[in-house]
Amino acid sequence: METLFACCIGFLTACGVFLMLRGRTFPVVLGLTMLSYAVNLFLFSSGRLTLRGAAVLGTTEQYADPLPQALVLTAIVIGFAMTAFLVILAIRARADLGNDHVDGKLPESELSKKESR
Template structure:
């Protein structure tokens, strides 16, 4: 299970970085979203991956750490708000310039 989670984190990170290096605003926004998903899964996995374990302390049982779960929940809310702000900013840039290229030195 750890190999699957580590592979997923690596794949999401590589896709996010690849999309952030594109010259259009929509792939940059998607890249930031994928990168935030990778960080969220990494933080969630830091709280110990345990299958069929209670989320709270029980007698004689190991438990999942609730702190990474709370951090991921907070990060999801913040990333959703920041994604909305970035979309509005890119929409304003598109309406102002008529194209969505990130590189402003070249022709549209």
């Protein structure tokens, strides 16, 4: 289970980093979302992965660490709010700057393509 979990986090992070390095705002937002999923899973696993373990003492023989669950919950809420803000900001940047590039201007290659059309 640990291997699968680790691979999953690694794959999500790789996708997130790849998308974040793209030039347009939408892939960047998606990349950040992926990265925050990876972070949340990773944070969750910091309390060790246990099967059939309740977070409350005395209910089962094995119990899970409740703190990472609380941390993940906080991280999810914050990440969600931040992503929502970023989406709105990206839309506003599209309107203000006239394109959806992260740098606010079209790269040279696309400019020349546009002119030749």
